[in-house]
Amino acid sequence: MxxxxxxxxxxxxxxxxxxxxxxxxxxxxxxxxxxxxxxxxxxxxxxxxxxxxxxxxxxxxxxxxxxxxxxxxxxxxxxxxxxxxxxxxxxxxxxxxxxxxxxxxxxxxxMKNAPQTNEVRRAAVLIAAAHEIAARHPLPFAVSELGASGGLNLMFDRFALKTPAGRLGPDAPALTLSPEWDGPFPAPAPFTVADRRGVDLNPLDPHDTADALRLSAYLWADQPHRLELTRAAIAAQAAPVDRSDAIDWLAARLEMPRPGQLHLIYHTVAWQYFPAAAQTRGRALIEAAGTRASSDSPLAWLGMEADGGTGAAITLRLWPGDITLTLGRADFHGRWIRWTGL
Incomplete structure (x- = not known):
């Protein structure tokens, strides 16, 4: 068997x-x-x-x-x-x-459809990284999420991150994330999201009853806090998620001029599932866009992906300058973050 x-x-x-x-x-x-x-x-x-x-x-x-x-x-x-x-x-x-x-x-x-979740606790990494990026590039963000599922983490700027080491986020957040935190805590660096959009091969509409059930059913029954966070994120979700191949979609997003904005591309436990050829093409597209970046229109590529170590590696590339940084590691479900920062 x-x-x-x-x-x-x-x-x-x-x-x-x-x-x-x-x-x-x-x-x-x-x-x-x-x-x-x-x-x-x-x-x-x-x-x-x-x-x-x-x-x-x-x-x-x-x-x-x-x-x-x-x-x-x-x-x-x-x-x-x-x-x-x-x-x-x-x-x-x-x-x-x-x-x-x-x-x-x-x-x-x-059984016809593959499991699909939208782990809201991974947004803690997005919040921390966004403040680090904003400290370097104080510009409005345009965000593009690859493998966005229901788009819940596209709303990360409306969530709060609270730990004994510090707090980041709005005064009246849609939800509050409290991972176990180790390492330096990012200094607050206010930022705004001027444009947000995601892509998924099979996007779920969290405001559709059947899709919301699918997002909830793949959360584990003895972890009710995850379900509470997901329901709060569903209530706040207001960003479009397009049905498309992620790299084809990204190619079009990278062609859009964004003067006065920082374009943040990110993915959390998604890139690792893309076929090797798609990863190669996507990397080439992002790097080519990086060569066109300027101080008035910078580019950031943030990933939280498995690399064979404990949890997921948090990596960041910034242009202009093609700076590669390791920000730390995080639990796949966002239970803990080991932060090194910029």
Whole structure:
């Protein structure tokens, strides 16, 4: 069977990201995988070679579907074994397997779409970096987010970052992020966002009921704070996200003249999923645009992406001058930030 190993691998990843419930759920499914069920046959016959988190992410699709049933109040028995309720592992998996059997048609449809989240806590990195950039280039920002999903983090300037080391953001923020912070804290450098737009191959409209459910269902049931932040961000979201190939879209954005503005391109745990050829082309486009940058129209490229180390590397390139900086590291879900700054 193909599924038990990838379920266990995803369970370990969830445990490392502070979700004991997801670890229990996925481990239990691995131990008692219903290979003969409709869902079992669908997964076993999946065309992708990699069914795990680097490929089709079938364990997360299954967990997201189960959570969606709970959030939509469509299965009272399932809701009774989900957080905040505490039940034994055997009772949890008995109930989950029964729900999978009851909702065969739902899962056949749900599994068609890859997991899609919009981790709001990653905006803490955007807030800190924006203040560092603004200290060097005190100009209005035009922001372009690659892999924006529902566009929640396009509103980062309306969020606050609060830690024992300091606070950044508006006085009346849409939400407040409080990651564990280590390192120097950025000095406040006021900035405005004059233009904001994102791109995604499959953008979600957070104001659409079905899309909002998808964004919420992939948040883990024993982490209600993530759901609270997402709902607050949905209420504040007012930025367009275009359906397009990210690099084609970026090429057009880079051709737009922006006198008196800093163009900030950013992506958080998205670039690493672009095909190698797209990364090469995107890098070349950004570097070419960098050669055209000036003090009146600078360019910044900010990334928060996996590099094989703990968490994600936070990198920044600035033009004119083609300055490359490592700003620190961050947890993939924004739980902690190790900041080095500029």
């Amino acid at each position: 193909r599924m038990p190993p990838v379920l266990r691998a995803q369970a370990r990843a969830c445990a490392n990201l502070d979700s004991p419930f997801m670890a229990r759920l996925l481990t239990g499914l691995a131990d008692r995988w219903p290979a003969g069920s409709a869902l079992g046959q669908l997964c076993e016959g999946w065309e992708d070679v990699d069914l795990g988190p680097s490929g089709a992410s079938l364990p997360l699709r299954i967990a997201g579907g189960l959570h969606a049933l709970v959030l939509r109040d469509e299965d009272a028995d399932l809701a009774a074994v989900y957080p905040p309720h505490q039940v034994a592992d055997a009772a949890l998996i008995d109930t989950v397997l029964a729900a999978i059997e009851r909702h065969q048609a739902f899962f056949a449809d749900w």
